[in-house]
Amino acid sequence: MKNFSASSLLTLSCALLAASTAQAQSSDTIKVGLMLPYTGTFAQLGVAIENGFKLFVQEQGGALAGKKIEFFKVDDESEPSKGIENANKLVQRDKVDVLIGTVHSGVAMGMAKVARDTKTLLIIPNAGADAITGALCAPNIFRTSFTNWQPAYAMGLVAAERKHKSAVTITWKYAAGEESVKGFKEGFEAKGGKVTKELSVPFPTVEFQALLAEIAAAKPDAVYTFFAGAGAVKFVKDYAAAGLKDKIPLYGAGFLTDGTLDAQGDAASGLLTTLHYADGLDTPKDRSFRLSYAKTYKLQPDVYAVQGYDAAQMLAAGLKAAGGDFSKREALIKGMELAKIDSPRGAFTLSKAHNPVQDIYLRKVENKENKMVSVAAKGLADPARGCRM
Template identity: 65%
Template sequence: MTHSTSRRQMLSQGAALVGAASTGLLLPQSVLAQSGKIRVGFMLPYTGTYAQLGVAIENGVRMAINEQGGKLGGREIEWFKVDDESEPSKGIENANKLVQRDKVDVIIGTVHSGVQMGIHKVARDSGVLSLIPNAGVHAATRALCAPNVFRTSFSNSQPTMALGEAMVKRGHKKAVWITHKYAAGDEAFEGFRDSYTKAGGTIVKELGLPFPNVEFQALLTEIAALKPDAVACFFAGGAAAKFMKDFAAAGLKGKIALYGSGFLTEGVIEAAGPAAEGVMTTLHYADGLDTKRNKDFRLAYAKTFKMQPDVYAVQGYDTGLLLIQGANAVKGDLSQKPALYKAMEGAVIDSPRGKWTMSKAHNPVQDMYLREVVKGENKVLGIAAKALADSGAGCRL
């Protein structure tokens, strides 16, 4: 056997084993990068309180990518999953499973802001591409922003930044604020305080209770005595449903207007029942958004997953759209980081929520809708804030 023949055989064997470690010395990095599968890791809650949210996000991501033939930049995908259990103390350990054990090219997660900070540390330390499909913790796109971290959802203060002017326009110039006392509640208050006072409103009192306490009676009695024009709040999930029911039971419904970040009524209108009627919120999405893009998305999602999509499914879908734009720009070679990041920074996402762009700090610049619960649905009254951006304070990219 001649040297040239053996070399040809060796190369042909190597080509047949593309992606295997044994071919690393034989093929250029660009060929390797485009031949193997892109490794995508989900770190989401699959058990516990937020399990439904995790499933909706994953469904949305997969749907977006399946619409593109199931590939990223022409490359097939290998999927990995870790249940983050919404447990902040396991955040770093779980993220490291995906990065160190599974060698993922990208992490998609998560819902809980506390867990997100664990992912964020691993992302900053390792340089792995990190896409945040929900958690609104400010630090991720403010003081601790990073070139490889992109959020497709919201910052915790964005929905409430749209509340202030809408409330004052409706004559509600004196308000009480109430929330659970934890990071998300504090950050949501920042958005409300800044927008409401700027619009000429006065915050009569800030009220809070420890998370996840839902004993609202004493605070509702205090609100009744204060007689504000309106109450603004940040609650989500079961606590939101109970707050609306207790607010009505205390005789405040119809006397004091109730407003909140959109998560007050997201996914809990049925649980709250008649108490939710008339409650007004601001959020970057509404089921009843009357656009062809949203209607087509909702129909396709319902057909595929046999359930109705919510804001979490939309955020997952948009995460998939952002990843597709980035991967297509580098023809599937995610190792071309400057070009990948540039494409994602310049992306215009044609979303069911409406088109949105990425801020310099890697957080969505997006419309916020004013919504009112009418006959069990979040009805869109209009745009409360156009192309609203988070401040990105402290971000240096």
């Protein structure tokens, strides 16, 4: 066997390292980790987000900036206690380049911790936890949806403008619900209203009868609520069955009636909600998106599909700016920060905290659609309290 000098071994090692690095940087595949709910209360929402993301990739011929996309999936179970563990499955085990997720704000907080610790790129296509683009903001964390504050604050303004003076709020007792109620209260009371009672039930409880009786006894001018998925279906039907629908106007963040209208039936008719998307926006982008989604999945898209679609758009913008080279992180992140996303909801940009600056629409349920009534808040930016990025 030949003897190698120390210098020869060093030269060989450097060559192998250089070859390995070049191979990694020239990889024609981007590994995308989808950490979404595929079972439980939010399962339908997770599927819609995945569908939207994959639709945009499909429209680009199955690649973004010339890079093929390889998907890895983990069911987050909407379980915050498993958030870090599940995110690490994708980051440590599957070695994904980017994390996409999730719906539940508590789970997203765990994902954000993993992303911050490992510097993994994270794009949040739904969970609105204020802190993620607030006190926990980071250069590698982006959101294509909303903060819990945004639609809630806008609805607070709307409720006050409709001359309501008192309101009761009701939600699940978890981060998203509590932050949504806080946002509504801020907007409502800034315009002279008063939240007289704040009610909650543990997540994912759907037993509302006792609290509905409490609302009936309190007789507020209005009720504001934050529920989504199966919980939203049950609450809207129970509210109507209790005889409250025609007595005390029910308002909510748009998740109350997004992706839930078929199941809610007539109980949802006439409800007003606020959100960054609505049916019947009637723009060229929205029309083409809805047609493409319906043809591909034989379903009508909702806000969750839009947010997934825009998560793919944002990743594509970053990859394009980096010339398709994922290792050029500075260029990738800058490209995402400066992107103007041509979304079905209407074009939006990002704040310095990496959260959408967007119009919030007032919608009314008509014929099982969330029809736009007006723009409740134009170009609304989250205050991003505590962000020091």
